[in-house]
Amino acid sequence: MTAFDEIDAEQLDVSGVLTVERGVRVDIASFSGAVTAHGDLRCESVEVSGATEISGDATANHIAVSGSLSVDGVTRADEFECSGSVHLEDVKANQFEATGAVTLTTLDADAIRIQGAIEAEQVEANEIGFDLVSDSVISHLVGESVVVTRHRPNGFLRAEFIEGDDVALDYVDVGTVVGDQVSLGSNASVEVVRAEEIDVADGATVGSMERIE
Structure with missing residues (x-):
């Protein structure tokens, strides 16, 4: 195992085991081993194919995860891609795409595409598209376009x-769906729907519907 107090470099490639007692600041990072940082991670681009744990915040233009990533603080990225598994707290991104397993507290993005599974408390974006592969749970989901x-x-x-x-x-x-235009497929179950226009397919289950102006 290699241990450092702090790392400040242009490029960092890790294929073994690395522990950093404080923060990591690099331009380009590639983690295919086991990385633990007891501080913040700041970089232009980071690829995680191993197991990475960040105790502080993670900030990058581009984050790509094919292994596992855990961040205890705030995660900020222009582009976030996940084909592995991530455990995050608060995430702020422009583009968030995942084909793996996502567990987080809050996600705020311009566009979200999930073709995997997600567990979250609050998810908000302009465009939201979920094409789920396994059971997912979200307390509150808010967007302009939600599919x-x-x-x-x-x-x-x-x-x-x-x-x-x-x-x-x-x-x-x-529990409750509110929108301008709401369309429910035949396998949808909703307790309360409030919308200007409501389209309910045969087979869908709706407790009550209210048309709003």
Whole structure:
């Protein structure tokens, strides 16, 4: 195992085991081994194919995860890509795409695309597209355009509240849905729908519907 107090470099490639007692500041980082940083990670680009744990914040223009990434602080990125698994707290990104497993507290982005599984408390974006491969849970989901369906037979979303201008949902179990235009597929179950326009497919289950101006 290699241990450093702090790292400040142009490029950092790790294929073994690295522990940093404080922060890591680099331009380009590639972690294919086991990396633990007891501080912040700041870089232009980072690729994680091993196991990385960050106790502080993670800030980068581009983050790509094919292994596992855990961040205890705030994660900020222009582009975030995940084909592995991530455990994050608060995430702020322009583009967030995942084909793996995502666990986080809050996610705030311009555009979100999930073709995997997600567990979160609050997710908000202009454009949200979920094509789920396994069961997912979100407390609050808010966006201008919200589309939820599934990619595999066991993909299903449970949510307390979903709101958007244009909302299309299938394979969901939701407490309340609010929107301008709401479309529910045949495998959607919603307790309360409030919308200007509501389209409900045969087979969908709706407790109550209220048209709003």
